[in-house]
Amino acid sequence: xxxxxxxxxxxxxxxxxxxxxxxxxxxxxxxxxxxxxxxxxxxxxxxxxxxxxxxxxxxxxxxxxxxxxxxxxxxxxxxxxxxxxxxxxxxxxxxxxxxxxxxxxxxxxxxxxxxxxxxxxxxxxxxxxxxxxxxxxxxxxxxxxxxxxxxxxxxxxxxxxxxxxxxxxxxxxxxxxxxxxxxxxxxxxxxxxxxxxxxxxxxxxxxxxxxxxxxxxxxxxxx
Numbered sequence: 001x002x003x004x005x006x007x008x009x010x011x012x013x014x015x016x017x018x019x020x021x022x023x024x025x026x027x028x029x030x031x032x033x034x035x036x037x038x039x040x041x042x043x044x045x046x047x048x049x050x051x052x053x054x055x056x057x058x059x060x061x062x063x064x065x066x067x068x069x070x071x072x073x074x075x076x077x078x079x080x081x082x083x084x085x086x087x088x089x090x091x092x093x094x095x096x097x098x099x100x101x102x103x104x105x106x107x108x109x110x111x112x113x114x115x116x117x118x119x120x121x122x123x124x125x126x127x128x129x130x131x132x133x134x135x136x137x138x139x140x141x142x143x144x145x146x147x148x149x150x151x152x153x154x155x156x157x158x159x160x161x162x163x164x165x166x167x168x169x170x171x172x173x174x175x176x177x178x179x180x181x182x183x184x185x186x187x188x189x190x191x192x193x194x195x196x197x198x199x200x201x202x203x204x205x206x207x208x209x210x211x212x213x214x215x216x217x218x219x220x221x222x223x
Contacts, residue, residue, distance in 0.1 A: 013068045015100045071107045085146045097132045
């Protein structure tokens with residue numbers, strides 16, 4: 001089964017779960033999706049008609065149940081973010097089809113790194129075209145686009161301090177290296193300067209210092 005088909009089944013399961021009074025009961029009843037509804041199970045609202053399905057492989061059904069349960073556990077967090085982003089359109093005012101599509105897409109964008117954001121948005125728009133009204137695709141696209149912008153800004157803000165830190169460390173390293181190079185250069189120049197040597201005496205001065213001194217005569221002996 002393709003990823004698009006699995007996403008559509010997941011949408012239907014989330015849509016039906018929203019009609020249960022509690023989340024615990026909704027999660028417990030997920031397995032009913034994999035049972036074809038009987039004729040007398042379809043009520044006037046047509047909920048079970050939405051759930052009617054083709055036969056699924058066991059691996060697909062297990063994946064869908066786990067996926068849907070994970071999304072339902074994140075609904076409080078997802079709805080809070082939707083309420084912050086959708087100015088004038090709180091989740092309580094949204095149609096169930098649009099709200100379910102937004103929950104599914106936003107879960108993928110926030111918690112599934114394997115799916116690119118653009119893919120999540122495009123697939124959400126396709127679901128809105130298939131199950132929503134005429135305005136559903138543009139509404140869904142407009143809400144989800146806000147999260148792409150916010151995500152880009154958050155990533156840039158998170159990256160900026162790290163870049164500043166790296167630049168600071170690089171500048172400090174350069175200053176230290178420059179100081180070491182200056183010190184080494186000074187030491188080299190000092191070692192190359194000629195050392196002061198004693199000035200040699202002239203030969204005459206040396207000879208004069210070596211000549212015998214005249215001994216003065218004893219005047220008393222002469223007397």
